[in-house]
Amino acid sequence: MSAILMSGKELSDVLNEKMKKSVEELVEKGVIPGLAVVLVGEDPASQTYVRNKEIRAKKLGIHSVVERYPETIKESELLNVVDRLNADDQIHGILVQLPLPKQINENRILMAIDPSKDVDGFHPINMGKLFIGQPDRIPCTPYGIMKMLDHYGVELEGKRAVVIGRSNIVGKPMAQLLMMKNATVTIAHSRTKHLQELARQADILVVAIGRGHFVTKDFVKPGAAVVDVGMNRDENGKLIGDVKMDEVKEVAGFLTPVPKGVGPMTITMLMYQTIESAKQSLK
Numbered sequence: 406m407s408a409i410l411m412s413g414k415e416l417s418d419v420l421n422e423k424m425k426k427s428v429e430e431l432v433e434k435g436v437i438p439g440l441a442v443v444l445v446g447e448d449p450a451s452q453t454y455v456r457n458k459e460i461r462a463k464k465l466g467i468h469s470v471v472e473r474y475p476e477t478i479k480e481s482e483l484l485n486v487v488d489r490l491n492a493d494d495q496i497h498g499i500l501v502q503l504p505l506p507k508q509i510n511e512n513r514i515l516m517a518i519d520p521s522k523d524v525d526g527f528h529p530i531n532m533g534k535l536f537i538g539q540p541d542r543i544p545c546t547p548y549g550i551m552k553m554l555d556h557y558g559v560e561l562e563g564k565r566a567v568v569i570g571r572s573n574i575v576g577k578p579m580a581q582l583l584m585m586k587n588a589t590v591t592i593a594h595s596r597t598k599h600l601q602e603l604a605r606q607a608d609i610l611v612v613a614i615g616r617g618h619f620v621t622k623d624f625v626k627p628g629a630a631v632v633d634v635g636m637n638r639d640e641n642g643k644l645i646g647d648v649k650m651d652e653v654k655e656v657a658g659f660l661t662p663v664p665k666g667v668g669p670m671t672i673t674m675l676m677y678q679t680i681e682s683a684k685q686s687l688k
């Protein structure tokens with residue numbers, strides 16, 4: 406048996422068509438959705454992410470601004486950038502690409518973003534709303550994963566989910582979203598004992614540990630839905646996930662590929678939340 410591949414690329418293509426129409430409707434009402442992405446430094450992975458976001462925004466008719474700053478920027482200067490974007494009526498979504506250089510307190514920057522423009526869902530107010538079960542802006546990667554699980558008909562109610570990874574960006578919000586759909590959720594991480602046995606109990610296994618090909622078929626319950634959040638480079642520079650796709654696809658019931666799995670959906674949800682922000686600005 407070979408797993409059903411959950412294509413984030415295909416689902417994104419479907420959602421892109423709907424979002425294009427939403428943008429057209431907004432433009433007719435006099436609002437062009439605007440997204441500002443702030444990139445500090447020269448990190449090649451961040452540059453790729455930012456370029457992909459820019460390409461997608463343009464494709465949808467979203468007004469896209471990318472502001473690039475040197476690695477040496479001071480925290481106070483970056484706070485000024487955020488303040489200016491908060492006050493800009495043409496900007497409905499602000500994303501500060503992470504990670505930021507050492508001299509900058511990441512939390513201080515994220516907290517400075519107007520929560521209504523926080524299309525990443527990282528502001529403590531938006532995180533807090535999510536964790537009390539009243540989500541507003543939601544971190545895009547776990548949000549996109551929920552859309553994929555729903556689209557491919559993966560049942561969550563009463564199921565066992567294991568999330569490997571405990572970051573604020575993916576692991577923690579992922580667990581909360583699964584719990585809100587009545588899954589029984591365990592968060593595991595690099596220090597979890599007997600990780601393989603734990604993972605093998607999961608009906609839904611989300612892997613965001615950041616280690617190439619970490620999850621082998623021995624981690625996977627037959628028929629499970631496996632979601633691979635990993636973006637690693639192998640020794641030849643090829644993009645690989647956290648899951649050993651070739652062997653896991655023979656055991657799993659559903660699997661997200663890398664590339665064209667979770668990655669495109671993260672960008673899709675970013676665009677979706679930018680459009681939603683623009684809609685709210687009309688009210």
Ligand code: GUN
Binds near residue numbers: 501502503546574
């Ligand atoms: N760095 C890696 N992923 C992300 C993301 O989703 N948003 C931001 N702002 N930075 C990131």
